[in-house]
Amino acid sequence: VETSLPSTAVVAYSYEGGVLRLLDQRLLPHEETILECTSALETAEAIRTLAVRGAPLLGVVAAYGLCVEARRVAARSAGDLDVALQVAAERLASTRPTAVNLSAALDRMRHVALATAGGGAEERVRLLEAEAARIAEEDRAACGRIGRLGAAWLRERIRVPKPTVLTHCNTGALATAGIGTALGILRVLAAEGPLAILADETRPFLQGARLTAWELLKDGLAVTLLPDVAAASLIARGRVHAVVVGADRIAANGDVANKVGTYPLALAAHAHGVPFVVAAPLTTLDPWMPDGAAVPIEERDGAEVLRLPLSGGGHTALAPAGASALYPAFDVTPSALVNAIVTERGISEAPHAEGLARLLAAGAPR
Numbered sequence: 136v137e138t139s140l141p142s143t144a145v146v147a148y149s150y151e152g153g154v155l156r157l158l159d160q161r162l163l164p165h166e167e168t169i170l171e172c173t174s175a176l177e178t179a180e181a182i183r184t185l186a187v188r189g190a191p192l193l194g195v196v197a198a199y200g201l202c203v204e205a206r207r208v209a210a211r212s213a214g215d216l217d218v219a220l221q222v223a224a225e226r227l228a229s230t231r232p233t234a235v236n237l238s239a240a241l242d243r244m245r246h247v248a249l250a251t252a253g254g255g256a257e258e259r260v261r262l263l264e265a266e267a268a269r270i271a272e273e274d275r276a277a278c279g280r281i282g283r284l285g286a287a288w289l290r291e292r293i294r295v296p297k298p299t300v301l302t303h304c305n306t307g308a309l310a311t312a313g314i315g316t317a318l319g320i321l322r323v324l325a326a327e328g329p330l331a332i333l334a335d336e337t338r339p340f341l342q343g344a345r346l347t348a349w350e351l352l353k354d355g356l357a358v359t360l361l362p363d364v365a366a367a368s369l370i371a372r373g374r375v376h377a378v379v380v381g382a383d384r385i386a387a388n389g390d391v392a393n394k395v396g397t398y399p400l401a402l403a404a405h406a407h408g409v410p411f412v413v414a415a416p417l418t419t420l421d422p423w424m425p426d427g428a429a430v431p432i433e434e435r436d437g438a439e440v441l442r443l444p445l446s447g448g449g450h451t452a453l454a455p456a457g458a459s460a461l462y463p464a465f466d467v468t469p470s471a472l473v474n475a476i477v478t479e480r481g482i483s484e485a486p487h488a489e490g491l492a493r494l495l496a497a498g499a500p501r
């Protein structure tokens with residue numbers, strides 16, 4: 136008998152009647168402010184400025200971004216719907232290049248738009264909304280299965296009374312439509328028994344410090360923050376039993392693009408024989424990308440490294456005026472460093488080219 140899945144009090148988004156409401160992640164943990172998007176342009180801006188982020192949630196939000204645009208245009212001039220949706224999809228797709236979930240969700244929505252061309256505007260908008268809801272529901276369900284499968288895999292391999300698991304960035308209810316991917320696994324493990332969750336701060340946007348810590352505490356789970364730079368030495372000293380992270384795009388050979396700072400964790404885990412686990416729904420798999428070399432890596436403005444936003448607005452400088460900074464926002468972990476890739480359909484163990492191909496061929500989960 137399966138125990139029930141842990142639930143979450145976090146509401147990252149909602150959609151109703153042409154209005155997309157997003158919990159503004161730029162303001163967490165200080166403020167819980169809702170951002171209302173009623174056009175694709177506003178939605179794209181929210182994505183670009185990281186008010187909303189996390190690969191699976193980007194797919195869901197982009198899909199609803201097309202819905203708000205469809206409602207907006209249909210109310211004014213239904214005849215313009217197809218051109219408006221095309222422009223909106225391109226605008227949304229261009230916001231962030233690395234997470235493949237974004238373009239995959241938009242492709243699904245475009246498919247519905249094409250298949251319903253010539254139909255009544257109201258009916259078409261309803262069908263687009265139904266598809267966006269399906270994308271969200273599928274992601275919610277995928278998180279649950281990933282949580283269960285990943286927790287079982289780790290429990291079998293870590294035989295200490297209270298394991299310490301390190302995670303990076305935010306992969307939870309603020310990054311998906313469900314309990315999360317990597318964080319979903321940690322939520323299930325924490326529900327099953329004693330667990331210490333270590334969260335990398337994740338410089339410079341501080342997804343770990345601001346978001347992962349906020350959502351875990353909101354759900355009554357303890358979390359210990361770790362400066363990113365301390366992870367490798369802690370792993371070397373045997374203080375970490377597993378590293379569990381998410382992904383923004385997984386290539387056919389199992390190379391994993393994820394938040395910058397993931398690759399150094401994989402190197403350290405490999406060097407010290409600590410399991411390194413990647414958790415992601417199949418929507419994060421890009422079977423057309425043979426390996427990680429071709430994955431587009433988002434370069435963000437160095438200004439985001441040089442200054443820290445203040446809770447009351449404005450910024451404080453972290454470096455002298457005149458200093459410049461580089462900000463590659465993602466890195467690629469070679470497949471050989473990844474012990475397991477946990478998806479909703481099962482787990483791939485090395486060699487991942489075969490493991491992932493098998494999962495893709497397996498069809499819908501039983």
Ligand code: MRU
Nearest residue numbers: 188189190304306310381382394
């Ligand atoms: O820049 P972000 O915050 O969108 O990056 C998010 C990550 O790198 C996550 O690890 C990834 O999207 C998986 S979220 C389930």
